[in-house]
Amino acid sequence: MTTEIPLTGGNVSTVVKVGTTVRRNVGPWTPAVHALLRHFETVGFTGSPRVYGLDDQGREILEFVEGVCGEYPLAPHWTTDEALHTVATMLRMFHDAQAGFVTPPGMRWRSFGPPPRDSQVICHHDAAPHNVVWRPDGTLCMIDFDLASPGTRLYDVAYSAWTWIPLFSDRDSQTLGWNYPDRPRRLRLFADAYGLLPHDRTRLVGTIRKRIVDHIEGIRRMAAAGDPAFVRIVRKGHLKRPMRDLRLLDHERVVLERALM
Numbered sequence: 427m428t429t430e431i432p433l434t435g436g437n438v439s440t441v442v443k444v445g446t447t448v449r450r451n452v453g454p455w456t457p458a459v460h461a462l463l464r465h466f467e468t469v470g471f472t473g474s475p476r477v478y479g480l481d482d483q484g485r486e487i488l489e490f491v492e493g494v495c496g497e498y499p500l501a502p503h504w505t506t507d508e509a510l511h512t513v514a515t516m517l518r519m520f521h522d523a524q525a526g527f528v529t530p531p532g533m534r535w536r537s538f539g540p541p542p543r544d545s546q547v548i549c550h551h552d553a554a555p556h557n558v559v560w561r562p563d564g565t566l567c568m569i570d571f572d573l574a575s576p577g578t579r580l581y582d583v584a585y586s587a588w589t590w591i592p593l594f595s596d597r598d599s600q601t602l603g604w605n606y607p608d609r610p611r612r613l614r615l616f617a618d619a620y621g622l623l624p625h626d627r628t629r630l631v632g633t634i635r636k637r638i639v640d641h642i643e644g645i646r647r648m649a650a651a652g653d654p655a656f657v658r659i660v661r662k663g664h665l666k667r668p669m670r671d672l673r674l675l676d677h678e679r680v681v682l683e684r685a686l687m
Contacts, residue, residue, distance in 0.1 A: 428444055428445070429444070430442040430443070430444055430449070431443040431444075433448065443490055445490075446489070446490050447478065447487050447488060447489065447490055448475070448487075448488045448489070448490045449481055449483075449485040449486070449487060449488075450485055450486050450488065451485060451486075452480070452484060452485060452486050453536060453572065454534060454536070455534060455535050455536035455572065455574075455575075456486055457530075457533045458529055458530070458533040458534060458535050458574075459477075459535075459571045459572070459574055460477045460479075460486070461527075461529065461530050461533060462524075462527060462548055462571070462574065463475065463476065463477040463488075463571070464477060465523075465524070465526075465527045466523055469523050469525075469526075471519065471520070471523035472565065472567070473516050473519060473520050473523075473565075473566060473567050473568055474520070474567060474568055474569075474571070475488045475489040475490075475491050475567065475569060476488070476489040477489075491559045491561065491567045491569065492559075492561060492562060493559040493560050493561040493562060493567070494559065494560050495556065495557075495558070495559050495560075495569070496554070496555025496556045496557070496558050496560075497556070498555070498556070498601075498602045498603060499601065499602055499603035500555055500602065500603030500604070501603070502603075504555060504560070504603065505603055505604045505605070505607070507612070507615060510590055510591070510612055510615055510616055510619070511615065511616075511619040512564075512566055513553075513558070513566065513586060513590050513616075514583075514586070514615075514616045514617075514618075514619035514620040515619055515620070516565075516566045516568070517550075517553060517582065517583065517586055517620060518619075518620045518621055520550065520553075520568065521546075521547045521579050521582070524547050524548060527548070529548075529576075535548070535574060535575035535576065536572055536573055536574070536575060537573075537575040537576075542576075542577060542578060542581075544578055545576035545577055545578065546577075546578050546579050547576070547577065547578070547579055547582070548574050548575065548576055548577075549574065549575060549576070549577035549578070549581055549582040549585075550568055550571060550573070550574055550582060551573040551574060551575065551577070551582065551585060552570060552573045552585070553568050553582070553585065553586045553589075554585070554586070554589035554590070555589065555590065557569050557570045579626075580622075580626050580629060580630065580633050581633060581636075581637060583616075583617075583620055583622065583626075583630070583633075584630065584633040584634040584636070584637040585634075585637050585641075586616075587613060587616050587617075587630070587634060588634050588637060588638060588671070590616065591607060591609055591612040591613055591616060592604060592607065592609075593609060593613075593634065593671055593674060593675055593682075594667070594670075594671055594674070595670050595671070595674050598667055598670065598671075609678065609682065610678075610681050610682050610684070610685035611685065613630075613631075613682055613685055613686065614685045614686055617630060617686055627686045627687075628683075628686070630686060631675070631679055631682045631683050631686070634675065635672065635675050635676075635679075638668050638671055638672055638675070639672070641668055642665055642668050642669065642672075645659055645660065645664075645665060646660065646665070
């Protein structure tokens with residue numbers, strides 16, 4: 427009998443390790459995600475796992491990425507400027523590697539709402555530390571593409587900036603592993619490392635705010651629709667922290683925007 431080892435940490439999917447692979451429950455969005463991951467393998471992008479299809483239980487089969495996944499409170503080396511630079515660079519490579527990719531006909535993405543008219547890429551939408559694996563060779567790999575869907579580069583940058591700088595209260599930052607981060611300076615570092623153009627830099631803080639609001643409202647909508655995973659997230663009180671983040675962002679907005687000039 428094949429040994430299955432449960433992998434913990436996720437709020438949405440049931441995940442187990444089988445040998446050198448990972449098995450996860452699927453959804454209507456899975457074929458689109460697999461098409462994107464196969465594109466990445468074709469073009470040589472290494473910041474995502476390989477996909478091997480479905481097993482006899484209908485679960486997706488993915489490469490098990492060796493390394494350490496972000497676990498809170500984060501170890502000190504996850505919170506350095508060097509780590510922040512590496513994350514921003516990886517996100518830029520993730521977006522750039524999508525050149526030539528077109529969602530195959532009939533496939534759809536999981537999404538909190540309709541795609542924006544100015545969609546440029548497939549956003550990961552959840553490239554926070556808990557969905558990044560730090561490999562032994564120092565490279566990073568994003569996992570859990572279940573929330574991937576069309577959007578803008580800036581919208582994806584906004585989510586990662588929010589969760590990696592982080593734009594959390596001092597209390598929450600300490601609880602999760604950061605020791606009083608210099609938020610304005612780290613926001614500028616992230617924007618520089620990604621290579622944001624001037625017109626996007628002026629919109630970044632406002633986009634982060636919109637991303638937090640969309641995060642809160644999207645989870646509430648999914649919970650109201652009866653999705654068990656999102657019902658659980660709301661019942662556990664996981665929306666309290668992003669509400670605090672909104673208050674922090676409003677309080678520090680001028681300082682943050684000035685840092686990006």
